[in-house]
Amino acid sequence: MLYQSTRNKNLTATGPEAILQGIAPDGGLYMIPDFSAVSLDWKSLLELDTIPMAAKILQALLPDFTPEEMEELAKKAYCGKFESDDLTPLAKVGDRYVLELFRGPTSAFKDVALSMLPQLMTASRGKTGMKEEIVILTATSGDTGKAALEGFHDVEGIRIIVFFPKDGVSAVQKAQMVTQEGNNVLVTAIKGNFDDAQTGVKKTFAAAAADPSKLKGIELSSANSINIGRLAPQVVYYFKAYADLVREGAIAIGDEVSYVVPTGNFGDILAGYFAKKLGLPVKKFICASNENKVLTDFLNEGLYDRKRPFYKTTSPSMDILVSSNLERLLFMMSDGNDELVASLMKQLNEEGSYRVPAEMLNKIQKEFSAGFCGDQQTAETIARVWKDYGYLMDTHTAVAWAVSEEYKKEASEPVIVLSTASPFKFPHAVLEALGEEPAADEFDCLDRLSALSGLPIPKNLAGLKTATVRFDHAIEKDALVEYVFEQANK
Numbered sequence: 146m147l148y149q150s151t152r153n154k155n156l157t158a159t160g161p162e163a164i165l166q167g168i169a170p171d172g173g174l175y176m177i178p179d180f181s182a183v184s185l186d187w188k189s190l191l192e193l194d195t196i197p198m199a200a201k202i203l204q205a206l207l208p209d210f211t212p213e214e215m216e217e218l219a220k221k222a223y224c225g226k227f228e229s230d231d232l233t234p235l236a237k238v239g240d241r242y243v244l245e246l247f248r249g250p251t252s253a254f255k256d257v258a259l260s261m262l263p264q265l266m267t268a269s270r271g272k273t274g275m276k277e278e279i280v281i282l283t284a285t286s287g288d289t290g291k292a293a294l295e296g297f298h299d300v301e302g303i304r305i306i307v308f309f310p311k312d313g314v315s316a317v318q319k320a321q322m323v324t325q326e327g328n329n330v331l332v333t334a335i336k337g338n339f340d341d342a343q344t345g346v347k348k349t350f351a352a353a354a355a356d357p358s359k360l361k362g363i364e365l366s367s368a369n370s371i372n373i374g375r376l377a378p379q380v381v382y383y384f385k386a387y388a389d390l391v392r393e394g395a396i397a398i399g400d401e402v403s404y405v406v407p408t409g410n411f412g413d414i415l416a417g418y419f420a421k422k423l424g425l426p427v428k429k430f431i432c433a434s435n436e437n438k439v440l441t442d443f444l445n446e447g448l449y450d451r452k453r454p455f456y457k458t459t460s461p462s463m464d465i466l467v468s469s470n471l472e473r474l475l476f477m478m479s480d481g482n483d484e485l486v487a488s489l490m491k492q493l494n495e496e497g498s499y500r501v502p503a504e505m506l507n508k509i510q511k512e513f514s515a516g517f518c519g520d521q522q523t524a525e526t527i528a529r530v531w532k533d534y535g536y537l538m539d540t541h542t543a544v545a546w547a548v549s550e551e552y553k554k555e556a557s558e559p560v561i562v563l564s565t566a567s568p569f570k571f572p573h574a575v576l577e578a579l580g581e582e583p584a585a586d587e588f589d590c591l592d593r594l595s596a597l598s599g600l601p602i603p604k605n606l607a608g609l610k611t612a613t614v615r616f617d618h619a620i621e622k623d624a625l626v627e628y629v630f631e632q633a634n635k
């Protein structure tokens with residue numbers, strides 16, 4: 146199978162090439178050309194344990210790897226790294242289900258993909274015979290950075306540079322990143338927001354593509370969800386949650402379910418739509434945003450407009466105004482109209498907005514609906530779910546739960562809310578939501594939250610307070626491109 150750039154279908158790459166490049170040379174994103182040609186018997190997946198299930202799905206999406214190779218990679222990626230072997234447990238909470246994606250090594254859902262990506266990348270290097278060293282550039286709104294560092298530290302032949310918004314991540318998130326160990330890692334703050342970091346990274350890719358002499362013996366790649374190798378592992382838990390419901394007898398095979406997804410860069414929810422394209426019976430995907438509701442407006446009205454105020458919210462991993470993976474959805478919903486996608490992306494770049502044709506909007510709305518939730522409602526939701534069900538959720542999950550409320554009123558099918566972070570990653574906001582006076586120090590909040598809830602602090606977070614800070618460098622947002630060239634060539 147050859148992947149195609151969303152902006153020019155003639156620009157193709159094998160799976161391993163697409164994974165190594167991260168982004169297509171024209172700035173487009175690599176896409177599966179035709180889902181109906183992907184060979185996968187989804188019903189037989191439902192009987193498998195999560196790790197073999199992951200291997201089957203990933204092999205179908207990346208057929209350059211043999212089934213045996215993929216099984217080996219999935220085992221290396223996941224065995225013993227998560228709290229349980231099923232990786233992503235499903236909890237029943239009231240009349241809904243919560244899919245807990247945060248039980249990995251850094252307590253955020255990005256662990257599911259970023260445990261696998263280094264395996265895929267290393268194996269792809271082997272397959273393509275690549276000799277150059279890879280430098281992974283990662284822009285993070287808080288969680289990707291740490292999950293990527295954890296996945297890539299000390300991986301041979303690969304270095305990683307992470308950029309995070311200086312004042313845009315929680316103290317726990319920051320501590321997770323700046324204390325990262327490993328000889329091949331660099332963590333740098335940007336004086337700007339996540340979009341500035343992401344734009345800087347994209348510009349660096351463009352500059353390197355325009356002038357290959359800028360980098361010596363090095364190839365750049367990405368660990369963001371623009372990388373297809375990052376997106377593909379996220380398809381798995383949609384099947385896994387469905388399989389759990391079948392096993393419990395809550396549904397029969399073939400019954401529809403709906404997923405509510407707390408969304409930022411549109412990667413997680415798009416992976417769900419991939420699952421549907423592979424056969425999973427899904428009625429609706431509900432896209433949940435915080436106050437930065439650019440996607441709610443787009444999915445309801447067809448106008449994507451990033452020219453709007455940027456809010457710093459209590460769900461910082463969703464503080465995003467340019468959702469990269471929407472580009473892949475546009476490609477799918479226009480039946481691979483690369484010229485249209487290229488022109489919409491150009492408009493977004495130059496004018497800050499675009500409107501999709503009415504026919505395309507109709508198609509999108511058959512599959513997706515959307516809602517948003519502000520900080521106050523997020524806090525109220527955390528408190529209410531805790532009081533009513535004794536279930537403690539983080540701020541991102543609470544956004545999705547709040548948005549699911551309206552949808553649930555009408556829905557007859559089971560509704561699954563994706564939970565993307567442990568409440569202990571955002572202890573300050575969660576304590577405040579529970580009506581407690583949070584301690585000034587976020588690490589004291591961890592202890593307080595644990596005492597209050599009776600839940601243990603995840604191991605990876607418990608040791609942070611006393612860990613040594615290795616990185617305390619901040620750069621101007623406009624200096625990112627040059628900074629990368631300087632650092633990468635060191």
Ligand SMILES: *Cc1c(COP(=O)(O)O)cnc(C)c1O
Pocket residue numbers: 253254255288289370407408409410411412413414462463541565566
């Ligand atoms: C990254 C992240 C999201 C958003 O996921 P996207 O794939 O960017 O839409 C939601 N919640 C948390 C906790 C995250 O880290």
